[in-house]
Each structure stands twice: as structure tokens, then as C-alpha cells.
Amino acid sequence: MKTILDKEFKAYFTSPIGYVFMAFFLLIFGFYFTAINIYNSYGDYTNVLAALSSLLLFAIPLVTMRLLSEEKKNRTDQLLLTSPIHVKDIVLGKYFAAVSLFAITLIITMVQPAILMFFGNIPVGKILTCYLGYFLLGATLIAISLFISALTENQIISAIASIGLFLFLMLIDGLAVLIPKQRISSLVFLIIIVVLITLFIYFSIKDFYISSIIGLLGIGCVVVTYNLKGTLFDGLCTKILQWFSLFSRFENFTYGLLDIGAIVYYLSFIFIFLFLTNQTIEKRRWS
Numbered sequence: 001m002k003t004i005l006d007k008e009f010k011a012y013f014t015s016p017i018g019y020v021f022m023a024f025f026l027l028i029f030g031f032y033f034t035a036i037n038i039y040n041s042y043g044d045y046t047n048v049l050a051a052l053s054s055l056l057l058f059a060i061p062l063v064t065m066r067l068l069s070e071e072k073k074n075r076t077d078q079l080l081l082t083s084p085i086h087v088k089d090i091v092l093g094k095y096f097a098a099v100s101l102f103a104i105t106l107i108i109t110m111v112q113p114a115i116l117m118f119f120g121n122i123p124v125g126k127i128l129t130c131y132l133g134y135f136l137l138g139a140t141l142i143a144i145s146l147f148i149s150a151l152t153e154n155q156i157i158s159a160i161a162s163i164g165l166f167l168f169l170m171l172i173d174g175l176a177v178l179i180p181k182q183r184i185s186s187l188v189f190l191i192i193i194v195v196l197i198t199l200f201i202y203f204s205i206k207d208f209y210i211s212s213i214i215g216l217l218g219i220g221c222v223v224v225t226y227n228l229k230g231t232l233f234d235g236l237c238t239k240i241l242q243w244f245s246l247f248s249r250f251e252n253f254t255y256g257l258l259d260i261g262a263i264v265y266y267l268s269f270i271f272i273f274l275f276l277t278n279q280t281i282e283k284r285r286w287s
Contacts (some may be wrong), residue, residue, distance in 0.1 A: 003101070006094025012063075012101050013282040021062050022105050027208030028055055033276035035087045041114050043122045045113040046130040050254040052229035053247055054170065056138050063098045064145035065155045091146070091278045098142045132251025135194045140246060141166060143273040150280045164273060193240075195216035 009208030034050045110131070116122045145162040152158050152222030202208065226233055242248070246269070252259040 001089040001096075002094045004090055005097050008097035009100055012097070016163050017066065018101060019061065021059060021091055021101065022108075024062070025059055025105050026056070026108060026240075028052065029109045029112065037116060038111070039224065043116050043120055045122065045127050046254050048112070049127075049130045053134070053137065056165040057163055057170065058139055059271065060102075060138060060141045060145050060166070061159040063090035063148050064142055064162065065159040066149070086184060087281045088278050091274055091281065095143060095146055095274060095277075098146065099139050102138050102142065106131065106138070123256065129256050130191050130253050132258075133250045133262070135210070136263060137250050140266045140269045140273075143270040143277075147273045147277045147280070150277045159226055169244065170247050172241050173187060183226070183230050183233040183241060189237045189240070190222045190233075191219055194222060 012021075027053065029048065032051055033045075036042060036047050036051070037045060058264050113122060113124075113127050119125070141162075144246070145158075145164065147159045152161070194215060198211050198218065201214055202211035246266075249259065249262040249265055250260060
């Protein structure tokens, strides 16, 4: 894993990507720091981090779009897949390379609250907690974007798909309010989810019979549960959508609250998408 990590991390600085990412990130942070803290003589730096959570929508795909899609396009992935290196080491090496670049860039921005500390008192604990939440949010989005990069050989498609998905995750709370809360709507919504999962499984394993069995069992479980205990379906669509709200869980960190539940949530998301990425590459390795 260390070999892959070192190779990928160095690659960021042998190409413009690493420099562009850091320059773009630090420039936007500097602008907001000047506008919010310096211009208004305001000592709470968490407002900058809270305002710039949306920056991750565009910055993260810049870092991850080439990690696996470029290997696939250039056919260099065949060298990796036929080497004695474990697939999980490839995935983890590339993931931690991207996370390291993000972490280093984030650490550099700490110069800004340090400047505020020099001129007066600032809520250090609150700012550090907000930084932790920001890092976890970014690390989670990197895992998701890495998975998307494993699905395509086109870097541009990888970046656009990541931005689209991130935008959906950011707007998901607003969408949840618009979703009907009736039981029948929840039933239809769950059936659609089962169908989508079935299609994903089919395109992953290319086995029509196994995919069909899984899909039918899933729909059967949903229908049986609906008939036995329909009250579970009241407002279920809203609850499901809100569960996928990555950005809303960051809010507690901006208030200085060390939300253990949110930390576990982010770590679980990271694990799931790294696992999916690993399985996607494993499938390609043996196909």
C-alpha cells in the first residue's frame, strides 16, 4: 500500500493537479477569511469552514477524477491487476494519497485562525472540532468520488458524475421536504430503490438469474412488510433521504459539538465506498 500511496502522492506534484487543487482551495479560503474575519474583525473562524463546505463539491473531483479512470484509459491498470499487490492495497494507497493532499491543504489553512489568535482570543476548541468535521466530510466525498472513478475510464465523466452526486447529497434535505409522506408513496419509493439495486448488482456480476432472484426477494420483503406493519412506511421516504444527508451532519461540528454519531456515520460511508471500489476492481481483475 505504501508504494502505491507514495507513487500517487508524488504524481500530484509531477502534474499540475496537486498545485491547481491547493491554489484553488487556498485562494477561496483566503478570500472568505478576509471577507468574514478580517474585514468584519470577527474571531470565529468556523463561519469560514461552514460557508465553504460547498467548495468540496468542485475541489474533491479535481483530486480523484484521474486516480482509477486514467489507469483504466491508459491500460496501465492491467499492470497493477496482474501484479502480486492486493487490490485493497491499490485502493487504500490511492485513497490515502488523495486524503493526504486534502489534509495537508487543510492544515495550511490553519495559518488563518492562527493569525486571529495572535490578535485576540478565539474559540480554539470549536474551531478544531469544525476542522475535524470538515476533514471527515472531505474524506467521505473522496471515497465516493474514488468509487465513481473506478466505474469509468473518462476523467471528465468521472468529475461530472461526482459533482452531480455531491450536489444531490447537498440538496437532499430540501428534496426530502418535497417528497410525499403517504404510505403508498413510500412503498413505491422502496420498490424503485430495490429495482435500482438489482440493476446495479446485474451490471456488476452480469448474472441475470441471481440478480432477478435478489430483486424479487427484495420486492417481496418490502410488500410483506407493508402488509404486516404499514405504519413503518409513514414518512419513510423522507427518513431515507435524510439518512443520506452528508452535509447536514457537518452542521453540529460548526457549533463546536463533537458528534460521535456523525463520526461513525462518516467512517461507515468511507468503509462502504472503499469496499465497493475494491469489489469493482476485483471483478475487473478476474473478468
